[in-house]
Amino acid sequence: MSDEMEDLYQEVILDHNRRPANFRPMPDANRTIEADNPLCGDRLELFLRVEGDRIEDVSFLGSGCAISVASASMLTEHLKGATVADAEALFAAVHAVLTDEKATVDEERLGNLMALSGVRRYPMRVKCATLSWHALKAALASRRPDPVTTE
Amino acid sequence: MNIAAERPARNGPGWSPGAIPDAVRPDFPILGEQVRGLPLVYFDNAATSQKPRAVIDAVADFYRHDCANVHRAVHTLAERATLAYEAARERVRGFVNAASANEIVFLRGTTESINLLAHGLGRDWQAGDRVVLTAMEHHANIVPWQLLRERTGIEIAVLPVTERGELVLEALPDLLDERTRLVAVTHVSNVLGTINPIAEITRLAHAHGVPVLVDGAQAVPHMRVDVQAMDCDFYCFSGHKMFGPTGIGALYGKADLLAALPPWQGGGEMITRVTFERTRYAAPPQRFEAGTQHAAGAIGLAAAIDYLSTLDMAAAAAHEQALLARATEGMQALGGVRIFGQAPHKAPVISFLVEGVHAHDLGTLLDRKGVAVRTGHHCAMPLMDFYGVPATTRASMAFYNTLDEVDRLIEAIAYAREVLQ
Incomplete structure (x- = not known):
């Protein structure tokens, strides 16, 4: 692969796409939200079980491109057991690293999510990476969130 | 009046289909563009076709x-x-x-x-x-x-x-x-x-x-x-x-x-x-x-x-059919490629899915090889629903495309699959 390509399709992204984490239904979820990206036909469903101010469990199902699946997979890994405030802060950090070249990036906090930063150079693909994160934000903001769409 | 100008009969009827791209490519300035450091292969003609100098100049x-x-x-x-x-x-x-x-x-x-x-x-x-x-x-x-x-x-x-x-x-x-x-x-x-x-x-x-x-x-x-x-x-x-x-x-x-x-x-x-x-x-x-x-x-x-x-449209259509046949055979030879649309009477448009590869990832990876295709629902969502797929990749050809470009498409698909699978 060329260097530039490695930028987008890093091994960590390819791995998450091949074997997504927390890719399962959640019968006892108390927040469920659908998210779709009509441009490429990605459709994800995000499940959360929120108790008090803590995300006890998070999972997802659906189909999408490697970028959207990997992003959702990493989201679930990062947020299982996190507080709602942590999740909101992480949303802001991820959103910044995906969309703003000049953002100050807390690489330590983002960890493997830094692998997604390559999409900044592919403006047509940013929505793929942000899809599950916008779903998360809507699910945290409302008990009965409206479906999220990137268009 | 430019549009009324007599045009020399540069290309008469009776062309051999294979000679068409060489004859017409110089008429399309954009076909000389480089994409990602590689010569552009433009296979998104069904979205919009490129313009010959005669059109650009007329405007x-x-x-x-x-x-x-x-x-x-x-x-x-x-x-x-x-x-x-x-x-x-x-x-x-x-x-x-x-x-x-x-x-x-x-x-x-x-x-x-x-x-x-x-x-x-x-x-x-x-x-x-x-x-x-x-x-x-x-x-x-x-x-x-x-x-x-x-x-x-x-x-x-x-x-x-x-x-x-x-x-x-x-x-x-x-x-x-x-x-x-x-x-x-x-x-x-x-x-x-x-x-x-x-x-x-x-x-x-x-x-x-x-x-x-x-x-x-x-x-x-x-x-x-x-x-x-x-x-x-x-x-x-x-x-x-x-x-x-x-x-x-x-x-x-x-x-x-x-x-x-x-x-x-x-x-x-x-x-x-x-x-x-x-x-x-x-x-x-x-x-x-x-x-x-x-x-x-x-x-x-x-x-x-x-x-x-100025073109021999019958020869151009024959050349387009040769492009379509080469692309179809190339994809079939790769294996694991599903082609949508198998009518015997087809324009040079080929919609497909590669097993294990999302259309959008394929589009990005093909672009890295200089190959422009369309990915998505092609503004035909009911048809996507009929086939039960969210999106396909589409290569659509024109008479200025070459058989070598079709080969680059097939190679690029093989490369994308290697990356993603």
Whole structure:
């Protein structure tokens, strides 16, 4: 692969796409939200079980491109057991690293999510990476969130 | 007058199909572009085709030398602009073999043409009246009828397609009765490439007194169209898909049917007399051309038609079929590639999915190899639903593409699969 390509399709992204984490239904979820990206036909469903101010469990199902699946997979890994405030802060950090070249990036906090930063150079693909994160934000903001769409 | 200029017969009939790309590629400046450090392979022709220098120059020359508002003044530039604009209409007439230039309306493109017809034809339709569409229509030939349905309560019937991507023509007569007001069908599917038997469809529809509208957007770049031979009632297409400029297209309608349509938009140039009490509308085609017209676009479209007239279209079509065959065989040889649209009679359009690879990832990875394709639903979501897929990748070819470019596409697909699987 060329260097530039490695930028987008890093091994960590390819791995998450091949074997997504927390890719399962959640019968006892108390927040469920659908998210779709009509441009490429990605459709994800995000499940959360929120108790008090803590995300006890998070999972997802659906189909999408490697970028959207990997992003959702990493989201679930990062947020299982996190507080709602942590999740909101992480949303802001991820959103910044995906969309703003000049953002100050807390690489330590983002960890493997830094692998997604390559999409900044592919403006047509940013929505793929942000899809599950916008779903998360809507699910945290409302008990009965409206479906999220990137268009 | 640039568009009236005699063009030397650089390329006569009797070309060998294989010689076509070498002969025509120098005419298309953009084909020399590099993408990601590699020579561009442009296989997104069904979205928009590239423009020969003759078209680019015709548009630029209009603005440089002849720019004036058409039909408005008596000064020299206005006269030149008006003559060129009306000469362009005559070129379009010849291009589709309409009986009269008055049957050609300049509009922004196929979408606007269909919206005009849904508005105009639908004026007198009532709840329970029916328009027949097909399962392979572009959203441009679905949504205008749904908007009309919301206003009037008409019924939309859908002629199904087979798994191979052909219309189930046997089902058409059952959809034709005294409540059927129109059959609206695409000439060539933008997803499947299927070339539909329009003459057969008009024969069936006319037997029940039902007029036929044909969406010709994907047909005109690939084949000679003869509206009289097909006996369709309306035919519309866009300039930009046939090597002309964006923002210009044409609607053909049989003279008596156009004459029965109400105006589309109101404004200048579509009237004969305006008072505050009453306005008399112009006859077609001016009735449907309100406001300042896209004269540069019409002139560019005429230049595209002139350019196509220098080609041996039969040889060009044979070359396109060779491209399609090479791409189809290449994908089949790769294995794990599902091709949508297996009609025996196809334009050079190939929609496909690679097992284990999302269409969008494939699009990005092909772009890294300099290969431009379309990924997504191709504005044909009902057809995607029929095949049970969210999106496909589509390679669509034109006569300027080469067999080597097809090979680069196949290699790039193999590379993408290696990366992602």
